[in-house]
Amino acid sequence: MSARFARLARRFKAEIDLYRAVLKDPRTPRLARWLLGAAVAYALSPIDLIPDFVPVLGHLDDLLVLPVLVWLAVRVIPKEVMTEHRARMKSGLAGEGGAHP
Numbered sequence: 363m364s365a366r367f368a369r370l371a372r373r374f375k376a377e378i379d380l381y382r383a384v385l386k387d388p389r390t391p392r393l394a395r396w397l398l399g400a401a402v403a404y405a406l407s408p409i410d411l412i413p414d415f416v417p418v419l420g421h422l423d424d425l426l427v428l429p430v431l432v433w434l435a436v437r438v439i440p441k442e443v444m445t446e447h448r449a450r451m452k453s454g455l456a457g458e459g460g461a462h463p
Contacts, residue, residue: 376451381432383447390439397435401428 381398384390405428414420436444 380444380447380451381435383450384439384443387443387447389443394435394438397431397438401431401435404428404431 385395385398405424410420410423411427412419412423414424
């Protein structure tokens, strides 16, 4: 179970690094930047649509709102930008500038 959790944590970190690199790319549309920014702000904000102390529903809104914002942002980003940055992440070049040359 802990190996599975470790893989999940690595994948989550890799996705965050990918989105960070994509946000730095000048080809990324402004709408995608706003949507990802909204997702981060919502995740870090102490204010929720449904307070977390409400059983089940309190955390369910987090599980729905955040993925939807990220999904919408990824849909707006050109496929070639995502493909290029995913390839960079796999080859280990993500730390070298991140933006399109």
